[in-house]
Amino acid sequence: MGKFLARRLLNYVVLIFLATSFAYVLAATNLAPRDYFEQMQPPPDPELVNAELDRLNLNDQTPLAERYANWMSGVLLAGDFGQTIQGGSVTDQMLMKAGVTLRLIVVATLIGSFMGIAIGAYAAVRQYRAFDKAATGASFFVLSIPTVVIAIVIQVGAAAFNDFIGFTFFRYSGEYTAGVQGEWWELLINRIYHAILPTLVLALALFAAFARYQRNMMLDVLGSDFVRTAMAKGLTRRKALFKHALRTAMIPTITYFTFTFGMLVSGATFTEKIYAWQGMGAWLIDSIARQDVHVVAAVSWFMAVTIMLASFLSDILYAWLDPRVRV
Amino acid sequence: MSSTTERPDQGSQTEAPAVPPAPSRLKDVLRQLVATRRVIIGFAMLAGLALLAFLGPVISPWGITERDYLSTLEGPSPEHWFGTNRTGQDIFTQSAAGLQKSLLIGLLVAMISTAVAALVGAFAGYFGGITDRALMWVADLALVLPSFVILAILSKHFMGASGWLVLVVLLAGLSWMVTSKMVRGMTISLREREYIHAARFMGVPPRKIILRHILPNMSSLLIADATIMVSTAIIGETALSYFGLGVQPPDITLGIVIADGANFATTAPWMFLFPTALLVLLVLAVNMIGDGLRDALDPTSKSRRS
Numbered sequence: 001m002g003k004f005l006a007r008r009l010l011n012y013v014v015l016i017f018l019a020t021s022f023a024y025v026l027a028a029t030n031l032a033p034r035d036y037f038e039q040m041q042p043p044p045d046p047e048l049v050n051a052e053l054d055r056l057n058l059n060d061q062t063p064l065a066e067r068y069a070n071w072m073s074g075v076l077l078a079g080d081f082g083q084t085i086q087g088g089s090v091t092d093q094m095l096m097k098a099g100v101t102l103r104l105i106v107v108a109t110l111i112g113s114f115m116g117i118a119i120g121a122y123a124a125v126r127q128y129r130a131f132d133k134a135a136t137g138a139s140f141f142v143l144s145i146p147t148v149v150i151a152i153v154i155q156v157g158a159a160a161f162n163d164f165i166g167f168t169f170f171r172y173s174g175e176y177t178a179g180v181q182g183e184w185w186e187l188l189i190n191r192i193y194h195a196i197l198p199t200l201v202l203a204l205a206l207f208a209a210f211a212r213y214q215r216n217m218m219l220d221v222l223g224s225d226f227v228r229t230a231m232a233k234g235l236t237r238r239k240a241l242f243k244h245a246l247r248t249a250m251i252p253t254i255t256y257f258t259f260t261f262g263m264l265v266s267g268a269t270f271t272e273k274i275y276a277w278q279g280m281g282a283w284l285i286d287s288i289a290r291q292d293v294h295v296v297a298a299v300s301w302f303m304a305v306t307i308m309l310a311s312f313l314s315d316i317l318y319a320w321l322d323p324r325v326r327v
Numbered sequence: 328m329s330s331t332t333e334r335p336d337q338g339s340q341t342e343a344p345a346v347p348p349a350p351s352r353l354k355d356v357l358r359q360l361v362a363t364r365r366v367i368i369g370f371a372m373l374a375g376l377a378l379l380a381f382l383g384p385v386i387s388p389w390g391i392t393e394r395d396y397l398s399t400l401e402g403p404s405p406e407h408w409f410g411t412n413r414t415g416q417d418i419f420t421q422s423a424a425g426l427q428k429s430l431l432i433g434l435l436v437a438m439i440s441t442a443v444a445a446l447v448g449a450f451a452g453y454f455g456g457i458t459d460r461a462l463m464w465v466a467d468l469a470l471v472l473p474s475f476v477i478l479a480i481l482s483k484h485f486m487g488a489s490g491w492l493v494l495v496v497l498l499a500g501l502s503w504m505v506t507s508k509m510v511r512g513m514t515i516s517l518r519e520r521e522y523i524h525a526a527r528f529m530g531v532p533p534r535k536i537i538l539r540h541i542l543p544n545m546s547s548l549l550i551a552d553a554t555i556m557v558s559t560a561i562i563g564e565t566a567l568s569y570f571g572l573g574v575q576p577p578d579i580t581l582g583i584v585i586a587d588g589a590n591f592a593t594t595a596p597w598m599f600l601f602p603t604a605l606l607v608l609l610v611l612a613v614n615m616i617g618d619g620l621r622d623a624l625d626p627t628s629k630s631r632r633s
Contacts, residue, residue, distance in 0.1 A: 019471045023480075030480050140618075144611040146562040148569045149585070149603055156592040156599075259470075259505050266475035270566055285570055288479050296480060303473035
C-alpha cells in the first residue's frame with residue numbers, strides 16, 4: 001500500500017508542476033500587465049512602465065522562456081511566487097487567503113459529503129418510501145440549480161429575512177465584522193457566524209450530488225448476495241447494513257468525490273466573490289481584471305494542489321475501504 | 328449511433344417469415360421512454376422552452392438592446408411581459424434570446440465533448456499500452472487544470488461575433504475527461520468479445536473496429552452522458568457570464584441576464600426571477616430527460632427508480 005501511495009504521490013507532484021507551468025504560460029501570453037500601467041491616470045512615462053515591468057518580471061519584451069525560468073526557479077527554490085502587480089509578495093498574500101478558502105472548502109466538504117452519504121444511503125434502505133421520494137426529489141432539484149444562483153438566492157433570502165424581523169440575524173457579507181474587537185472566542189464566534197451561509201451554499205450543492213450517487217450505489221449493493229449472507233449468518237440488519245453494505249457502497253463514491261472536488265473548488269470561487277470573502281477565488285477574479293499574471297499562476301497552483309490533495313485523500317480512503325488495494 | 332439505424336433494417340431483411348422478427352432494441356427503448364413520465368415531462372418542458380427561445384425574440388415587439396425610455400425598471404405589464412431593467416430593456420426579449428444562446432451552447436458543448444471523450448476513451452482502451460498511458464495521462468492533467476481559471480484567462484477571446492464558439496470549444500475541451508475514463512473502461516471489457524476478435528482476425532483496421540463496432544455498442548451510455556453534459560455546460564456558462572468572463576456583449580446568454588438582475592433581486596425581483604426560473608427549468612428538463620434515458624438504456628439500473 002505504501003508503494004501504491006508513493007507512486008500516486010509522485011505522479012501528482014508532476015501533474016501539479018505541469019498544471020502550474022501551463023497556467024503561467026497561458027496567463028503570461030493572454031494577460032497584458034503593460035495595459036494595467038498604461039491606462040493609469042496620468043499616463044506614466046513609457047520608460048518608467050518598462051522599468052516597473054522589468055522589476056516585476058512581467059515585461060512582454062523579455063522572452064517568455066526567460067520570464068518563465070525566472071519565475072519558476074523562484075517558486076521551486078525559494079517558494080517565492082513573485083510579486084503582485086502592485087508590488088506585494090504573492091506568497092505572503094496567498095498564505096493569508098488560502099486559509100480563508102480552505103476553511104470554506106473543508107467544512108463544506110465535510111458537512112456536504114457526510115449529509116449526502118447518510119441521506120443517500122438511508123434513502124436507498126427506505127426505497128420508494130416517503131423519505132426516499134423526498135430526498136431524491138430534493139437532490140434532483142438542487143442539482144439543476146447552478147451554485148451561483150443558489151448563492152444569490154440564499155443571500156437575497158437572508159436579506160429579506162433580516163428586513164422582516166428588523167435586525168441582522170444572518171450575516172451574508174464579508175468574512176468577519178470589520179473592526180471587531182474582543183476576546184479570541186468572540187472573534188471566533190463572529191467568524192463562524194459569517195461562515196454559516198457561504199458554507200451552507202457550498203455544502204448544499206455537494207450534498208445533492210452525493211445523496212444521488214450514494215443512493216444508486218447503495219441500491220446496487222443492497223440486493224447483492226454478500227449482504228444477504230451477512231444477515232443469514234446472524235448479523236443484525238443494522239450491522240449488516242453498516243459493516244457490509246455501506247462500506248462497499250462507499251468505494252465508488254470515494255472515486256466520485258475526486259471528480260466533484262474540482263467543481264467544488266470553482267463553486268467556492270463564486271461563493272467567495274458573492275459573499276465578499278477575501279479568499280483565493282475572489283482574488284483570482286480580481287487579479288484577472290488587474291492583468292496580474294503571477295497571482296493567476298499562483299492561484300492555479302493552489303487549486304491544483306487542493307485537487308491533488310483531495311485525490312490523494314481519496315486514494316487513502318479507497319485503500320482503507322477496499323482491502324483488495326492493500327496487497 | 329449508426330447501430331440504431333442499422334438494426335431495424337436487419338430485422339426487416341430476415342427472409343424466412345416463420346422466424347419471429349428479432350426484438351428491436353430501438354423499439355424497446357422507445358417504449359420504455361414513452362412509459363417513463365420523467366422523460367415525457369422533460370421533453371415537453373424542453374420543447375416549450377425551445378419554442379420560447381426561438382419564437383420569443385420574434386414575437387416580442389421589442390429588440391434585444393432596444394430601450395424603452397418611458398418605462399425603466401418597471402414590473403411586468405402588457406407592454407413588457409417580464410418587466411424592464413434599469414435602462415428600459417425588455418426582460419422577456421433578453422431572456423428569450425439568452426435562452427436561445429444558452430441552449431445552443433449547451434447542445435454544442437455536449438456534442439463536441441462527448442465525441443472527444445468517446446474517441447479518446449475508445450482508442451486508449453482498445454490499444455492499451457503506451458497509447459492508453461499517454462491518453463489517460465493527458466486526461467489526468469486536464470482534470471487537474473482548474474477549468475474555471477483557464478476559461479477566465481482566455482475570456483478576452485470570447486469577444487466578437489464568433490466569440491461564443493470559442494467558448495464552446497474551450498468548454499468542451501475542459502469537460503471530456505470523466506466520460507472518456509468511463510468509455511475506456513467499457514472498451515477494455517468489449518475488446519475481448521468474440522465479434523471484436525472476429526473483426527480483428529478478418530483484418531479490419533483498428534480505426535474501423537472502434538468506429539463501427541465498439542462505439543455503437545456503447546451509444547446508449549454516450550447519449551445519456553451527452554444529455555447530462557448539456558446541463559453541465561449551461562451551468563458552467565452561466566457561472567462564467569455571471570462574472571463577465573463568459574460570452575461577451577452584444578451576444579447575450581441567460582447568465583448575462585441573470586447577472587444583470589442579481590443586483591436588483593430585492594428591489595426589482597422580476598429582473599432576477601424570470602431569467603433564473605427559465606434557467607432552472609431548462610436544466611431541470613435536460614436532467615429529467617438524461618436521467619430517464621439512462622434508465623431506459625441501462626438495463627442494470629431498472630430497480631433503482633421510484
